[in-house]
Structures are given as C-alpha cells and as structure tokens.
Amino acid sequence: xxxxxxxxxxxxxxxxxxxxxxxxxxxxxxxxxxxxxxxxxxxxxxxxxxxxxxxxxxxxxxxxxxxxxxxxxxxxxxxxxxxxxxxxxxxxxxxxxxxxxxxxxxxxxxxxxxxxxxxxxxxxxxxxxxxxxxxxxxxxxxxxxxxxxxxxxxxxxxxxxxxxxxxxxxxxxxxxxxxxxxxxxxxxxxxxx
Amino acid sequence: xxxxxxxxxxxxxxxxxxxxxxxxxxxxxxxxxxxxxxxxxxxxxxxxxxxxxxxxxxxxxxxxxxxxxxxxxxxxxxxxxxxxxxxxxxxxxxxxxxxxxxxxxxxxxxxxxxxxxxxxxxxxxxxxxxxxxxxxxxxxxxxxxxxxxxxxxxxxxxxxxxxxxxxxxxxxxxxxxxxxxxxxxxxxxxxxx
DNA sequence: CCTACCGATCGGTAGG
DNA sequence: CCTACCGATCGGTAGG
Numbered sequence: 519x520x521x522x523x524x525x526x527x528x529x530x531x532x533x534x535x536x537x538x539x540x541x542x543x544x545x546x547x548x549x550x551x552x553x554x555x556x557x558x559x560x561x562x563x564x565x566x567x568x569x570x571x572x573x574x575x576x577x578x579x580x581x582x583x584x585x586x587x588x589x590x591x592x593x594x595x596x597x598x599x600x601x602x603x604x605x606x607x608x609x610x611x612x613x614x615x616x617x618x619x620x621x622x623x624x625x626x627x628x629x630x631x632x633x634x635x636x637x638x639x640x641x642x643x644x645x646x647x648x649x650x651x652x653x654x655x656x657x658x659x660x661x662x663x664x665x666x667x668x669x670x671x672x673x674x675x676x677x678x679x680x681x682x683x684x685x686x687x688x689x690x691x692x693x694x695x696x697x698x699x700x701x702x703x704x705x706x707x708x709x710x711x
Numbered sequence: 712x713x714x715x716x717x718x719x720x721x722x723x724x725x726x727x728x729x730x731x732x733x734x735x736x737x738x739x740x741x742x743x744x745x746x747x748x749x750x751x752x753x754x755x756x757x758x759x760x761x762x763x764x765x766x767x768x769x770x771x772x773x774x775x776x777x778x779x780x781x782x783x784x785x786x787x788x789x790x791x792x793x794x795x796x797x798x799x800x801x802x803x804x805x806x807x808x809x810x811x812x813x814x815x816x817x818x819x820x821x822x823x824x825x826x827x828x829x830x831x832x833x834x835x836x837x838x839x840x841x842x843x844x845x846x847x848x849x850x851x852x853x854x855x856x857x858x859x860x861x862x863x864x865x866x867x868x869x870x871x872x873x874x875x876x877x878x879x880x881x882x883x884x885x886x887x888x889x890x891x892x893x894x895x896x897x898x899x900x901x902x903x904x
Numbered sequence: 905c906c907t908a909c910c911g912a913t914c915g916g917t918a919g920g
Numbered sequence: 921c922c923t924a925c926c927g928a929t930c931g932g933t934a935g936g
Contacts, residue, residue: 549742566921670897677882678875685874704863759905
C-alpha cells in the first residue's frame, strides 16, 4: 500500500509537470519555456523535473501523447456512432474545436505549434497516435463524399478542413466573438452545401 | 559613385542575410536557428550579421516585412481588378498559395510559424502590413457574400478560409500530389457552392 | 566585416 | 526531490 501511495503521488507530480508544461509551451513555445519555468510553476527546484523525465524533449512528447490519448475516445465514439454524415461531421468539428480551443486544453495546440520541436526519435512514437486521429477524420470525410456532400479529392479535403479548424488556435479567443457551438455551425454551413 | 557602390554592396549582403535567414527560420524555426548558422550560410563570421542588423529579432522582423511587401502588390492588383467574385476569389487563393508554398518563398511561412517569436515592439511594425493583407482578403470575401456565395459571418469566413490555405504550409510538398493550380481549384470548389 | 571575447542562460547531472 | 554544479551554447560587443 505504501508503494501504491508513492506511485500515485509520483503520478500526480508527473501529471502536474505535464499539465503545467503544456500551458507554458502553449503560451511561450517549447524553446521559449525553460525547465526552470516549469519547475517554478509546480514548486520544484530546477533539477527535479529530471527525476520524472529523462529530458525536456520527453516532457514535450508526454504533452502531445497525453493530448492525443485524451481526445481520441470522444472522436472514436462519434465515428462509430450512427449519425447521418452531415450530423457526424458537425459532431466531429465540434469535438475538435473543444480539443483545441477550450480553456485548459493546451495539449493539442502544443502539438500543432511545436511539432517541429520534437526530435525525430520521439516523434515516431506520437505519429502512430496522430495517424489514428487523422484516419478517423478521413473516414468521416469519406462518408461525406459518398453522400455527395463533397466533390473533391478526399485527402485534400481532409487536409483543408482540418487546417481551417486547426488554424482557429491562432485567432480564436474564448469568450470573445462566437461560442464554440456557433463556430462549429458556421464551419459546417460553410464547408458543406 | 564609390559611395553608391558601397551602398549597393551593403544592400546585397543585407538581402543575402534576409533570404538565408528566411530559409533557415522556415526549416528549423527561429529559436532553432543561431546567428552562427546564418553567418555560416552566407560566408560571414559569427559577429558580422550585427553590422547589418542590431539584433537577431530585427532579422526576423526584416524577413516578415520583406515577405509582406513582396506579396502585397499582386494581391492588390487582383482586388482592384474587375473579375467576377468567384474568379477573383480563385485568383486570390492561387496567389496566396504561391506566396506560401512556392520554392524559395520562405518569408510568409516564417511569419505564420514564428509570429510568436517576434517581440511586441517589432511586431507592431509588421502588424500594419499584415492588417493590410487581411483587409484585402476581407474585401473579396465581402464580394462573395454580396454575391450570395457565402452565407456565414464574413470575418469568421475569412479566418476559416485563410486558415485552410495557411495550414497547407504544414503538409504540402512541392512536386508531390497536386500542383498549386489543382490545389487552388479544389479549394475554390470546396468552399464555394 | 573580422578577431577575440564576455556574460548569461540553459539542459542536464552527481550525490545525497 | 534538493543542493550544488558543470559544460556548452548563444546573442551580442569592443576595437580595429
């Protein structure tokens, strides 16, 4: 039981580091954030994060991995659900906006912003998860195409659509302008006839 | 005349630095590129770029400013031209794809990728140019809306559309998949009824 | 534009 | 997880 307690405590501190790093990485970028920044923000000394992670890079990878693992289930549920193509697309867009824009959801924005900062070795681990996410989108786009709601090449369509949604990270301010629901409605209305 | 020669020579070296910095910033990011990298690539010693620029930040600002100044005229010509709304939008998308994806066009991708890296003081100088560019897009979107080709809010429409196009920077590989012309056609076909 | 250099910062480590 | 530290790198500068 004491071992279990230690494990839990370690897990919490590790989670603290990941969550805090995500916020800092999102605000200042990976290179603009130092280990000291992260340690300060969670109340550790500058050397202590390396008790939980082998390197700063591994913190970045953990942020991205946790972000993907957190958002995949909801999207998978949408995809296997039996909504009509248009409604399914709307749900997908809405879920993605939540993942990317909701307060405290800093993980996927870090993935989008700082993908380049991740070393090749660690990137390989994340790519599999990212591909899974992309495939889910691809399958919904495929249904749209079959339903005649999209005419162009499915792959390019997916990339353009995800690009439009992902880029909201750069301009959307929570509480200003429209809500995420309104934004989802507008996007669907714009992209589907 | 000797003064004029010196000025020209300086201008060339300065341009070399800007162009080379743009390429390196695009490939490795602003923080991932050192002054030594840039100096090496143009055949200078590490201290010499500071003869042309006060700081690394000013090189970044110069890259972004030059990129905007270079792409504004073509877009302005399109906007004041008398194409029909749909054709005008197509021309705008095509021009923007060229700006962002054509080989050697590294300036605007740097602006998109590393906007955050620019200090507040220098960013203020660039914002005016960037706003001008955005306004040109906004006016074309406005024409689309008046023509009934777009239903949703014009500002959100512009941000989503520009996002889709800007995000191509992250996935498009010149010479692989489709050409810029095909990509422009697909985008227009997708976004307009 | 080069030489020679500095001051600061930063990721990371040894030892406890 | 802390203390104490190091080795490397980096933006930038003085003086020519």
